[in-house]
Each structure stands twice: as C-alpha cells, then as structure tokens.
Amino acid sequence: MKSLDPSLSLKSTVIECKFSLSTQIxxxxxxxxxxxxxxxxxxxxxxxIVDSQLIDSYGHFLAEKLDALLLSIPSGEMAKTGExxxxxxxxxxxxxxxxxxxxxxxxxxxxxDMVGFTASIYLRGLPLVFVPTTLLAMVDASIGGKxxxxxxxxxxxxxxxxxxxxxxxxxxxxxTLPENERLNGIAEIAKIGLVYDASLWELVRxxxxxxxxxxxxxxxxxxxxxxxxxxxxxxxxxNFGHTVAHALETVSSYTMPHGLAVALGCxxxxxxxxxxxxxSEGEFEEIVAFFHPFDLHxxxxxxxVAFRSALLQDKKRTARSVxxxxxxxxxxxxxxxxxxxxxxxxxxxxxxxxxxxxNYG
Amino acid sequence: MKSLDPSLSLKSTVIECKFSLSTQIxxxxxxxxxxxxxxxxxxxxxxxIVDSQLIDSYGHFLAEKLDALLLSIPSGEMAKTGExxxxxxxxxxxxxxxxxxxxxxxxxxxxxDMVGFTASIYLRGLPLVFVPTTLLAMVDASIGGKxxxxxxxxxxxxxxxxxxxxxxxxxxxxxTLPENERLNGIAEIAKIGLVYDASLWELVRxxxxxxxxxxxxxxxxxxxxxxxxxxxxxxxxxNFGHTVAHALETVSSYTMPHGLAVALGCxxxxxxxxxxxxxSEGEFEEIVAFFHPFDLHxxxxxxxVAFRSALLQDKKRTARSVxxxxxxxxxxxxxxxxxxxxxxxxxxxxxxxxxxxxNYG
Numbered sequence: 001m002k003s004l005d006p007s008l009s010l011k012s013t014v015i016e017c018k019f020s021l022s023t024q025i026x027x028x029x030x031x032x033x034x035x036x037x038x039x040x041x042x043x044x045x046x047x048x049i050v051d052s053q054l055i056d057s058y059g060h061f062l063a064e065k066l067d068a069l070l071l072s073i074p075s076g077e078m079a080k081t082g083e084x085x086x087x088x089x090x091x092x093x094x095x096x097x098x099x100x101x102x103x104x105x106x107x108x109x110x111x112x113d114m115v116g117f118t119a120s121i122y123l124r125g126l127p128l129v130f131v132p133t134t135l136l137a138m139v140d141a142s143i144g145g146k147x148x149x150x151x152x153x154x155x156x157x158x159x160x161x162x163x164x165x166x167x168x169x170x171x172x173x174x175x176t177l178p179e180n181e182r183l184n185g186i187a188e189i190a191k192i193g194l195v196y197d198a199s200l201w202e203l204v205r206x207x208x209x210x211x212x213x214x215x216x217x218x219x220x221x222x223x224x225x226x227x228x229x230x231x232x233x234x235x236x237x238x239n240f241g242h243t244v245a246h247a248l249e250t251v252s253s254y255t256m257p258h259g260l261a262v263a264l265g266c267x268x269x270x271x272x273x274x275x276x277x278x279x280s281e282g283e284f285e286e287i288v289a290f291f292h293p294f295d296l297h298x299x300x301x302x303x304x305v306a307f308r309s310a311l312l313q314d315k316k317r318t319a320r321s322v323x324x325x326x327x328x329x330x331x332x333x334x335x336x337x338x339x340x341x342x343x344x345x346x347x348x349x350x351x352x353x354x355x356x357x358x359n360y361g
Numbered sequence: 362m363k364s365l366d367p368s369l370s371l372k373s374t375v376i377e378c379k380f381s382l383s384t385q386i387x388x389x390x391x392x393x394x395x396x397x398x399x400x401x402x403x404x405x406x407x408x409x410i411v412d413s414q415l416i417d418s419y420g421h422f423l424a425e426k427l428d429a430l431l432l433s434i435p436s437g438e439m440a441k442t443g444e445x446x447x448x449x450x451x452x453x454x455x456x457x458x459x460x461x462x463x464x465x466x467x468x469x470x471x472x473x474d475m476v477g478f479t480a481s482i483y484l485r486g487l488p489l490v491f492v493p494t495t496l497l498a499m500v501d502a503s504i505g506g507k508x509x510x511x512x513x514x515x516x517x518x519x520x521x522x523x524x525x526x527x528x529x530x531x532x533x534x535x536x537t538l539p540e541n542e543r544l545n546g547i548a549e550i551a552k553i554g555l556v557y558d559a560s561l562w563e564l565v566r567x568x569x570x571x572x573x574x575x576x577x578x579x580x581x582x583x584x585x586x587x588x589x590x591x592x593x594x595x596x597x598x599x600n601f602g603h604t605v606a607h608a609l610e611t612v613s614s615y616t617m618p619h620g621l622a623v624a625l626g627c628x629x630x631x632x633x634x635x636x637x638x639x640x641s642e643g644e645f646e647e648i649v650a651f652f653h654p655f656d657l658h659x660x661x662x663x664x665x666v667a668f669r670s671a672l673l674q675d676k677k678r679t680a681r682s683v684x685x686x687x688x689x690x691x692x693x694x695x696x697x698x699x700x701x702x703x704x705x706x707x708x709x710x711x712x713x714x715x716x717x718x719x720n721y722g
Contacts, residue, residue: 013576015384015504015583017524017590023376086443093514096674121482124507124520125591143376146485153454159485160521163378215374222376229378230486313457 043102051107079114099123108134109141116147120162128164133173135185139217144225184259189217195237198331236340237333240325241265250310252299273327392531404463412468440475460484469495470502477508481523489525494534496546500578505586545620550578556598559692597701598694601686602626611671613660634688
C-alpha cells in the first residue's frame with residue numbers, strides 16, 4: 001500500500017490487518033487413513049469433490065473412509081468453465097452446508113483450481129484440503145494458494161488467493177500416472193530449479209526419477225510463496241517460461257499439455273535471457289539439452305500472428321508491452337529493481353521467436 | 362490451523378504465509394480532488410463503478426475528475442444478484458483491463474459489497490477504492506473487507522475477505538441523505554457501541570447528530586477487525602442484533618430496511634442477553650428506550666413459523682442450533698470461551714420471541 005501523499009492534508013487513519021495463514025503438507029504412500037483422521041478432526045461435516053474420471057477408482061472408496069458427501073465435477077480442464085463452477089456451488093448451497101464444512105478436493109491441477117475457488121467464495125470461505133493426483137498438481141497447483149476458473153476472455157481470469165488447511169501428497173497416485181503426465185510435472189520441477197534452486201536443477205537433470213524431487217520442488221516453491229503470497233514481487237519468478245507457455249496453449253486451443261508448453265517456454269525464455277540479461281551460452285545449452293528428450297515442437301496450429309496476439313493477452317502485460325521473467329544464471333532469476341520481470345520489446349521477441357520457429361517448428 | 366495430530370507419524374511440513382494488509386481511510390468534506398489525486402497515483406487505469414441512481418448526480422462529474430471509465434450497476438440490493446455481478450465482470454473483461462487497474466466503487470453498502478467481490482476475483486484481485494454514500498455504508502460495509510453477493514439460497518452467500526486500498530468518507534453525501542437512511546446508520550453505530558465501546562454508546566445516545574460519531578464508530582469497528590480479520594472469534598460480536606435482523610429481513614422479503622432490522626434485532630438480542638448472560642434489567646431498558654424513536658415494528662408478513670425457519674438459515678448456525686452474540690454489559694459482549702456467540706435453545710428463543718411479538722407486533 002502506498003503511504004499517504006504528503007500533499008494531501010486531509011485527516012486520515014490506517015486499518016492494518018496482519019494475518020498468518022498456514023498450510024500443513026503431508027508426504028507419504030497410501031495416506032487415506034491419515035487424510036480421514038485429519039479431516040474428521042477438522043470438522044464434523046465433510047464433502048469430497050473429485051474429478052469425474054476418478055470417481056470409480058478413488059472417489060467411492062475415499063468418501064466412505066472420510067464419511068463424506070461425494071460430489072464429482074467435469075474431468076480436467078472442463079472443470080474450470082463458469083458453468084461447471086456455478087453448478088458445483090449451487091449443489092453445495094442445495095445441501096445447506098454450514099461454514100464449518102470441510103471441502104476435500106481430489107484430482108489434478110484443474111480440479112484443485114476450481115474446487116479451491118469455489119471453497120474460497122462459499123460463505124466467504126470453507127476449510128479446504130487438497131489431494132493432488134498428478135505430479136504437476138503436487139508441485140504446482142496445490143502449493144501457494146492460487147485458485148482459478150476460466151473467464152470467457154482467458155484462462156484463470158477469475159480467482160482468489162486462498163490457502164488450503166492441508167495438502168496430502170500421496171505417491172501412490174504416481175504409480176499409475178501416464179508418462180506424458182510425468183513429463184508435465186518434471187517440466188515444472190525443472191522450472192522451479194532454474195529460477196530459484198540450482199541444486200534442484202542439478203538433481204532433476206541428473207535423475208528425473210529421484211524420490212526426493214517432489215519434496216525438494218515443493219519446498220523451493222514454498223520458500224518463494226512465503227516471501228510474496230500475493231504475487232507482487234519475487235513470486236513472479238515462478239512465471240518463468242509461462243509467458244510463452246500460455247501463448248502456446250492459447251494458439252493450440254489448449255490441446256498442448258501444460259507441462260510441454262512450459263518446457264518449450266523455458267527454452268525460449270532462456271533464449272531471451274541469453275540475449276537480454278547476460279545469461280551464459282553454456283547454461284542456455286544445458287537447458288536446451290535437458291528438454292531434448294521431451295521432443296518439444298510447436299503446435300500444428302502455430303503461426304506468428306496468432307502467437308503474438310495471444311502474448312498480448314498475458315495477465316502480466318502493462319498497456320501494450322509484454323513482460324517476462326529472465327534468468328541471470330541457473331538457480332537465479334533477474335530482479336529488475338524488484339519487478340522480477342522485464343518488458344520485452346517487439347524487436348527482442350522477434351529474435352527469440354525466429355530461433356524458436358527454426359528449432360521447434 | 363490445527364497443528365499436526367501427534368498420533369499422525371507421517372512426514373509433514375508447514376507453509377506459513379504472513380501478510381500485513383492495510384486500508385487508508387480519509388475523512389472530510391468534498392473529497393473529489395483528493396480521491397482523484399490518490400487514484401491517479403495508484404494506477405494509470407481507473408474504472409469508476411456507481412449505483413445507477415447516482416450516475417447523474419455524481420457519476421459523470423467524478424468520472425471526469427478521475428479520468429476514469431464510468432460503469433453503472435443496478436441500484437441498491439439489485440446489484441447483488443448473480444446476474445448483475447456476472448454482467449459487471451464480463452464488462453470488465455471486455456475492456457481487457459490489466460491487473461493494475463484501480464476500481465473505484467461509489468454507492469451504498471450493496472454497491473460496495475458487489476463491486477468489492479468483483480474486484481477481488483478479477484485476475485485474482487484488482488486494487489480497490491471505496492466511496493460510501495450512505496451513513497450505514499460509511500460505518501459498516503466499507504470497513505473490514507467483507508465482500509458479498511447473494512446466492513439463490515441466501516443473502517451474502519457468496520463472497521470473499523478483501524481489503525480496499527482506501528476508503529474516502531465524504532460527509533457531503535450525508536447532506537442529502539433521507540432520514541430513514543440516517544436511522545439505518547445510527548442503528549449500526551449504536552450496535553458497535555453496545556458490543557465494544559461504551560463511550561460510543563453514550564455519545565450516540567446523548568447526541569445522534571454528533572459530528573464525531575462516524576469516525577468513532579469506524580475506529581471501534583477497525584479495532585475489532587484488526588484482531589480477527591477472518592471472523593473466527595472476536596469479530597463475531599459485530600453480529601450482535603444480526604441473527605434476528607437477518608431473519609426479519611428474510612420474512613419481510615427484504616422490504617424491511619437493514620438498519621431498522623438491526624435496531625429491532627439489538628433489542629431482541631438484548632432481551633436474550635438479559636435472560637441468559639446476566640445483562641442487567643436497567644441497561645436492557647436503556648436500549649429499549651434508545652430505539653423507541655425508531656418506531657420499530659415487525660414486518661406485516663411476520664409469523665413465528667416463517668421467522669424460525671429463517672433463523673435456521675443463519676450463516677452462524679451449527680447443525681440445528683442457532684447462535685447469537687450476547688451482551689454482558691453495555692460496551693462488552695460475552696466471550697463464551699472465545700466463540701463470542703452462544704447457542705440458543707428453542708425454549709430460550711421462545712421467551713424472547715414472545716416478548717418481541719407482544720411489544721413490536
């Protein structure tokens with residue numbers, strides 16, 4: 001908050017509200033009993049909301065363990081439409097759930113985003129527990145309190161900052177995770193390493209199956225989020241790769257998986273970093289090499305005009321320029337006077353997009 | 362947040378996010394220039410959203426001062442429908458407003474509630490400035506960060522906790538305020554005095570036109586809100602009078618003005634306090650006498666069955682019992698082991714409702 005302009009001589013007073021919100025993260029294998037114990041201690045009323053594709057494999061079993069009302073929502077990204085969100089909140093109201101009801105969300109990132117948003121606005125907020133079922137959701141969507149649904153004008157256009165009471169990271173879900181889903185998660189883990197934790201980057205680079213990766217990635221993301229919950233400064237470094245990734249997803253009409261879009265985004269924004277912020281050629285090549293096995297390529301529907309128009313819709317934009325986080329070296333993003341992102345001119349974009357089209361077209 | 366149950370032996374870690382949010386309140390007469398200066402310093406993009414009935418009297422004039430896009434929303438409580446809120450947010454998206462756009466809301470409590478909610482969820486939150494135009498909105502809706510719209514199942518069913526950057530309390534709006542609107546505000550000021558500040562109660566009782574009333578009431582409410590922003594403990598004392606008030610508003614289909622419902626609610630909940638928590642007969646009579654000039658009476662549509670059913674919809678309910686804040690003495694609400702409200706049995710309600718019907722029927 002800006003302080004009072006000294007030229008304003010009128011009377012004023014300040015309301016100062018301090019909070020401390022916390023989320024407890026549990027790690028392990030097969031946590032259903034612990035989840036049930038935690039949620040029963042939290043509230044006498046529980047609602048389990050699951051991705052519809054998980055209702056048979058996990059939904060009924062967990063709802064019984066939790067002694068919870070079981071609701072399902074459209075699978076994956078379909079959960080994030082305004083219509084699906086409206087239907088869910090109306091169902092909650094139709095059960096007249098009081099404000100001590102705990103909401104347990106089970107699914108991937110889209111499920112957690114939408115259920116989290118709904119829990120955050122129902123009676124101004126219900127206690128919330130996340131059970132992420134994909135690697136990407138474990139290290140990304142579940143951590144940090146960003147909730148969202150899509151607006152008619154863009155992905156994640158509507159949302160809140162709202163922390164769950166707990167997150168249960170249960171590795172049993174990873175056993176049946178398809179390989180492309182695993183790569184989605186690895187891309188986000190690599191990104192966290194690139195902007196904040198060189199040792200995490202080294203670990204994911206040397207062994208992308210290392211058992212400590214999830215915990216190490218979550219802890220790095222937590223360290224960032226704790227410094228800047230409302231995404232006003234350092235948290236923006238988590239957007240590395242995402243300016244390009246969101247535009248790629250848009251031109252692909254969201255057929256390009258988020259993790260692969262982030263992977264290609266990291267490569268392109270590393271190229272921007274090399275051109276603009278002194279990021280070394282050697283480290284740039286290290287990043288290109290790491291993502292080589294991901295078999296990255298531009299979506300079939302890609303063209304420069306559509307891509308540039310998608311870039312201009314970025315939430316980080318100011319007026320007509322598009323901003324991006326840049327790397328200084330591996331493990332360290334550029335500070336840029338506390339903005340943690342840099343305005344990229346059309347000419348600067350051109351050079352890196354030429355390179356992207358040449359190598360991934 | 363409950364801490365880890367020691368019987369849970371699995372690995373866990375805690376995310377702890379601390380924030381300090383603040384709102385600057387400005388007081389004075391004719392603050393349009395100061396409002397414009399503040400908002401222009403806050404952001405290069407401004408949107409002024411006004412109650413449609415104020416668009417001619419203040420909207421065009423202020424939009425020009427602020428150099429802001431001017432939007433209007435349905436007047437009064439009609440702003441709080443899901444449809445009106447959806448229309449507003451879609452208008453904001455259609456202008457592709459970036460996240461540094463400041464939203465300025467001008468109107469009564471309903472306007473501030475709905476615009477505040479919309480600002481809180483657009484791109485996860487836009488900077489917000491409130492300009493309350495009624496006495497009630499100055500001392501109540503504008504202070505404390507509760508935003509809301511109505512759900513199909515109840516008033517204020519959907520909302521967030523979200524603080525404006527600034528509130529401009531401009532007394533010029535009070536010059537043209539109708540007498541019933543003034544009484545609405547006085548009832549809320551009296552309530553704040555009753556639960557927290559005996560000197561405020563004495564001031565409003567001795568001179569309900571005293572120029573210091575607004576500032577004193579706001580500061581008392583701020584002192585409460587700063588202790589418990591998320592309404593988990595002491596902030597609940599602000600609900601004094603409101604359990605009954607909300608039920609009265611419901612049975613009147615919201616034709617009963619909020620302030621008069623709160624006034625009658627204070628009297629009835631003071632009666633409950635006398636019966637249940639040792640509140641003195643003398644102070645009870647003082648409250649009854651204070652509200653005598655308000656000419657309180659039950660709405661024509663009142664009946665006991667409908668009233669009890671409305672009581673059971675209260676947001677503070679747990680399972681099947683209805684809770685109410687009670688007074689210990691004037692200026693002090695009962696603590697009840699930190700719950701700051703007390704479960705009232707059906708039998709206990711009966712006695713006070715009998716008294717209410719006898720005196721205000």
